[in-house]
Every structure is written in C-alpha cells, then in structure tokens.
Amino acid sequence: MQPLPVEFYARQTTLVAKELLGTLLVHNSDEGITVGKIVETEAYLQGDPACHAARRMTPRNSVMFGPPGRAYVYFTYGMHYCFNVVTASEGVGEAVLIRAVEPLKGLELMRKRRGRERLHELCAGPARLVQAFGITKEHNTKELTSGPLYIAVSSEPSPEIHTTTRIGIKEGADLPLRFYIKDNKFISKK
Template sequence: MPDAPAPAPVPLDRSAFAADAVTVAQALIGTTLLVDGVGGVVVETEAYDCEDPASHAFNGPTPRNAPMFGPIGHAYVYRSYGLHWCLNLVCDASQLGSAVLIRAIAPTEGIAIMRDRRGLEALRLLCAGPGRLAQALAVTGAMTGLPLDAPPFRLLPRTEAEPAIAVGPRIGLTRGVATPWRFGLAGSPFLSKPFR
C-alpha cells in the first residue's frame, strides 16, 4: 500500500510576528514567501526597530511609515530612492515601529513568471536584493498595510528545523551601519551580497 501523501504545510499566521525584529528576521530564514503563488525560500533579511537610527520608524509615525506602527503581521512596502519597491514584514507588538526587510529569496515557484517580470534568465539574480525581489514578485506600494496571512501573501514554515544562519552588518545604510542585523542562509548562492 503506498504511503499517504504528506499533509500540506500550514501557513504562518500573524502570531509568527509577535517577537522582536531581530528574532523574527532570523526565524524567517528558510521560510517560503509567496505573492500570488510566486516566490521562494527566504534566504536574507534585515531587522529594524524604532530605536534604530537607520529605521524609517526612528522619528515616529508618518503617513509613509504608518504600517510599521499598525498591527503586526502586515506588509510595509516603500519605494527606495524613488526607484525600487521594498517589502517589509511588521512585527513586535511590544515595540511599535519594528519590521523585517526581505532582502533575498531563492526562487522556487513561478520562475518563468519572475523571469518575464525581471527580463532576465539568470536564476541567481531574479530575487537577490530587495528591489529585484519586489519586481520579481510584483510587489508594489498598493500592498502596504495588507495582512501577511491572507492573499496575495502566503508564508510557509521552514522545512529545515535550524538552518545555518550567517550574521553581519546591514547593507546600503548611512546610519546604524555597524549594527549586525543582517541575516542570511549560510552558503546560499541567492544572497544579495556574500557575508564576510
């Protein structure tokens, strides 16, 4: 008699975002992020909280960063340098203004769609960096404030219990440069930049 198929993984709900940004940023490594069924395994994140001078929340709420001060488990999407959308996941109800930037994923679902959106074939470059990732997943500012446990988002738990996580300083900042709040799946070829 053939083995019964494994049950489908249960998507993460908003309780997965109840911890501080550093904890959530590490816990997201190895999860699977899908937007309308397109996406892959999260391999790189950065943490930000309201006491961090590099955070959009550092000077308090504004119309732009309002989702960071809203309920946890929602998206905060902003445009970087007026060019690229960036996807952040709001966390830590005990410290409003906390979020995790998704910097890179390893593409696994909807690869042909991502290649079409990005206009390139190289699998490694499809989602290696927050702007590339947002373009490949068709993330836009219209998604800011949306819940992460409802369409178009789907976040699935890790398939590996404790992946090896690399730690280092965040990228492209002028403040909080040395803070070691960038996390990545050790050895992944899909990182935006290697860890030192």
C-alpha cells in the same frame, strides 16, 4: 502551504528576522504563483537610526506601528520598492526587510517580470525580489496571514545563520542586524 500566524510576527524583531530565514514567500497573483525561500533579512528597530520609524509615526511609516504581520512596502531611491514585514507589539515601529529569496516556483513568471534569465539575478536583492514577485505599493498594509501574498512555514530544517552588519545604509550601518543563510548562493551580497 500554511501562512505563518500573526503570533509569529508579534515577537522581538531580531528573532523574527532570523526565523524568517528558510520560510517561503508566496504570491498568488492574477499572472500566476511565485514561491521562494527567504535567504536574507535585515531587522529595523524603533531606536535604530536607519529605521523609518526611528523618529516618529508618519503617514508613510504608520503601518510599521502595527498590528504585526502586515506588509510594509515603500518606494526608495525614486525607482524601487522594498518589501518588509511588520513585527513586534502594536505601537512599536519595527519591521524586517526581506533582502533576498531563493526562487523555487514560478521561475518563468519571475524571468518575465525581471527581464532576466539567470536564476541568481531574479531575487538577490530587495528591489529585485519585489519585481520578480510582482509586489507593489498596493500590497502595503495588507495582512500576510491570509490573502494572495503571505509567508509560509517550510518543511526544511532550520538553516545555519550568519549575522553581519546591514548593507546599503549610512546610519546604523555598524549594527549586526543582517541575517542570511550561510553558504546560500542567492543572497544579495556577502
């Protein structure tokens, strides 16, 4: 599977968020390989009050300012990690949150990591997919164009995309920056 090039990420964040739908999230870990189709994303823009980079650069969010094509993994609610891909031009603090993935390969490893059997419970939500894929804080700032964690081109045709408001946030919740594959049963929430 061919990783997406850095040029894919160095574009408008909302466009990247939409075009990530249908691509493949791949993690080759020491435990084994996990692969899933990205089915839900959310865009976080620099002027957006829900974006971690909305106010200024900090040690936590500095990866969001580039270069694009890197992982932004952060700890939230004192218990979960979330996985984002850095987008836009270097110096612009933006990223796309990967909200849900349709599990395709490495299902037993995902089940072991999640402690769940039902396929739908493995990767339907940002914290779930991070756990199922074995993504940790050690992946923060890592390039997604090479290495064990990457996003690959899919051979499937472009999916039909549904656009709606983001979920699980208070500020900027009214912005239509959540995208998912229409009628996909692996999204986190309708």
